[in-house]
Amino acid sequence: MSGQQEGQHRLRYAIIGAGMSGVMAAIKLLERGDTDFAVFEKGAELGGTWRDNRYPGLTCDTPSHAYSYSFALNPDWSAYYATGPEIHAYFKGVAERFGVMPHIRFNAEVTACRWDDAAGRWHLEIADGSTFDADVVIAASGVLHHPKVPDLPGLESFAGKAFHSARWDDSAVLDGTRVGVIGCGSTGIQIVNALSSRAARLVHFQRSPQWIMPVVQFEYTPEQRAAFAADPSLIEAIRNDPQYWEAVYRFTEGVTDFTSPQIREIEEICRQNLEQSVRDPELREKLRPDYHAACKRLIYSWEYYDCVQKPGVFVEVGAIERIEPEGVRMKDGTLHELDVLVLATGFKADSFIRPAVVTGRGGQALDDFWSVRPTAHYAIAMPGFPNFFMLNGPGAPVGNFPLIDIAERQWEYITQLLEPVAEGRAATVEPKREAYEAYEARRIAAARRTIFGSGCTSWYLDKTGVPATWPWGYHDFARAMAAPVAEEFSFAG
Ligand code: NAP
Numbered sequence: 001m002s003g004q005q006e007g008q009h010r011l012r013y014a015i016i017g018a019g020m021s022g023v024m025a026a027i028k029l030l031e032r033g034d035t036d037f038a039v040f041e042k043g044a045e046l047g048g049t050w051r052d053n054r055y056p057g058l059t060c061d062t063p064s065h066a067y068s069y070s071f072a073l074n075p076d077w078s079a080y081y082a083t084g085p086e087i088h089a090y091f092k093g094v095a096e097r098f099g100v101m102p103h104i105r106f107n108a109e110v111t112a113c114r115w116d117d118a119a120g121r122w123h124l125e126i127a128d129g130s131t132f133d134a135d136v137v138i139a140a141s142g143v144l145h146h147p148k149v150p151d152l153p154g155l156e157s158f159a160g161k162a163f164h165s166a167r168w169d170d171s172a173v174l175d176g177t178r179v180g181v182i183g184c185g186s187t188g189i190q191i192v193n194a195l196s197s198r199a200a201r202l203v204h205f206q207r208s209p210q211w212i213m214p215v216v217q218f219e220y221t222p223e224q225r226a227a228f229a230a231d232p233s234l235i236e237a238i239r240n241d242p243q244y245w246e247a248v249y250r251f252t253e254g255v256t257d258f259t260s261p262q263i264r265e266i267e268e269i270c271r272q273n274l275e276q277s278v279r280d281p282e283l284r285e286k287l288r289p290d291y292h293a294a295c296k297r298l299i300y301s302w303e304y305y306d307c308v309q310k311p312g313v314f315v316e317v318g319a320i321e322r323i324e325p326e327g328v329r330m331k332d333g334t335l336h337e338l339d340v341l342v343l344a345t346g347f348k349a350d351s352f353i354r355p356a357v358v359t360g361r362g363g364q365a366l367d368d369f370w371s372v373r374p375t376a377h378y379a380i381a382m383p384g385f386p387n388f389f390m391l392n393g394p395g396a397p398v399g400n401f402p403l404i405d406i407a408e409r410q411w412e413y414i415t416q417l418l419e420p421v422a423e424g425r426a427a428t429v430e431p432k433r434e435a436y437e438a439y440e441a442r443r444i445a446a447a448r449r450t451i452f453g454s455g456c457t458s459w460y461l462d463k464t465g466v467p468a469t470w471p472w473g474y475h476d477f478a479r480a481m482a483a484p485v486a487e488e489f490s491f492a493g
Contacts, residue, residue: 009421013029013036014040014134015138016139016140017042017048019048019050020403020407022391024408026103026104027069038103040132042108042110045092045106049145050088054168055165055342055344057190057191057195060082061081063081063238064077064082066402066404073232073239077225079219080218107128108128111355112356113353115359119133120427122137124137136418136421138414139391144346145347145351146348147164147165148346148348149164154322154323160172160340165187165343165345174199175199176198178202178203180204180338182328182342183343184207187344187346188342189299189301189304193307202314206286207319208291209288210298211289214302217302249473252397256471257449258449267293267294278309295452296456297460316336318331318332323341327341350394350463352394354366360388364385369384369385370394374394375394375395375440376393376394378395379410380410381431381489384430385430391410392406396410396470412482417484428491429491448466450467
């Protein structure tokens with residue numbers, strides 16, 4: 001659709017967050033001629049996770065051509081898996097090209113977002129003291145952006161540099177020094193890969209070793225990139241590569257049932273990777289997980305097992321007793337002396353738009369609505385919070401499918417929901433409470449059967465131990481997003 005259609009009401013939008021999803025939402029509004037909106041960004045730059053994460057080795061483990069907006073293909077990706085700085089530059093370039101920049105208010109953290117029953121609008125308060133009223137709020141505030149710093153005794157006493165992976169300290173010297181990396185999620189693994197040839201001594205602290213899915217990385221040649229620029233169908237061919245999608249389906253359909261043959265197949269591939277890649281039997285056993293593959297977010301790597309076998313790289317699977325000025329003291333008494341300690345210890349994954357204070361109809365607090373766990377109808381909207389929508393919100397397939405694809409599909413769903421409001425046939429839309437409760441009961445029942453609930457710890461689990469993610473397959477998600485069920489929503493006013 002291009003241009004505002006006749007008979008449509010001009011709605012005023014507030015988009016919260018200028019990361020991948022927020023920039024996409026802004027572009028979609030501009031494409032259809034909606035210019036009355038602002039994007040509130042707490043940082044001084046756009047890019048969300050790609051702005052915050054600057055650690056050495058940062059790479060997206062979704063193929064670069066799949067990790068691109070469908071409307072802004074990029075012939076210039078340097079490799080099959082692109083690096084963080086390259087992805088950050090891509091988002092900045094796209095935002096500029098599509099005219100999003102003038103709409104972004106930087107250093108503008110939304111501290112409160114209150115539904116005004118009398119006015120029938122949202123009232124936003126910004127940290128700089130300004131306010132903004134909007135008909136529609138799009139919360140594109142990201143998932144993994146509040147670092148989880150471990151509660152390790154003595155951490156503050158460490159004499160060297162200690163910092164979280166998403167708050168990289170550029171003054172830390174990594175070349176030729178002794179570095180410790182705590183954590184072996186996707187982040188810790190990528191950091192160890194990058195530092196394995198730089199540090200004099202590198203210790204990888206692994207509380208729970210991970211399964212590693214082998215993948216192949218390669219660079220695109222200048223000739224290939226020129227060909228992509230000349231013929232975008234070559235990019236589409238990569239995006240639609242049957243082998244890639246077969247792997248996506250194997251994973252996304254398999255995770256819905258932890259006894260599925262797909263999960264067994266994934267585990268076998270990972271097991272063989274471990275058996276065949278790690279020569280030293282003692283190290284191999286240290287690296288062997290004691291839970292099912294894909295229970296934690298699977299690691300995709302073409303190099304971790306090579307890197308961890310380099311001289312000067314050590315895996316420590318013992319329990320940490322405390323941090324001392326000189327390094328990390330293990331429970332068995334061993335002291336790993338270090339100059340730099342990287343905390344690749346993950347994120348508080350249940351914050352979403354919080355700490356912003358959100359209140360819906362009748363002053364209902366989001367904190368109360370989410371007192372058990374963050375949830376939303378189809379991961380997007382909540383009863384009592386009219387015209388309020390989330391991109392990559394609670395219960396979305398974050399971790400299961402390519403995130404840009406998810407956000408684009410969610411946007412189509414939101415657009416359809418808002419049609420009666422945009423056409424002036426209703427003032428507000430929100431899910432009916434019964435529909436939301438029935439959905440959530442189904443989601444929880446299905447989530448318990450997923451591989452994520454098969455007996456491991458991870459950021460997927462909510463505080464009651466239920467996987468917080470989308471528990472069905474890719475096709476179910478695509479179908480659900482293609483057309484919201486109108487009867488599940490109330491349109492008022
Ligand atoms: P994470 O997956 O939550 O991993 C945190 C790691 O820190 C785990 O190994 C955890 O051990 C360990 N840990 C936490 N507290 C600890 C403590 N007190 N003592 C010892 N170890 C501790 O975090 P992440 O690696 O930052 O990744 C988060 C998510 O970001 C990923 O799952 C992925 O979805 C996304 N990500 C994606 C990419 C990509 O390429 N697309 C790259 C990076 C991150 P336990 O397992 O024992 O708790």
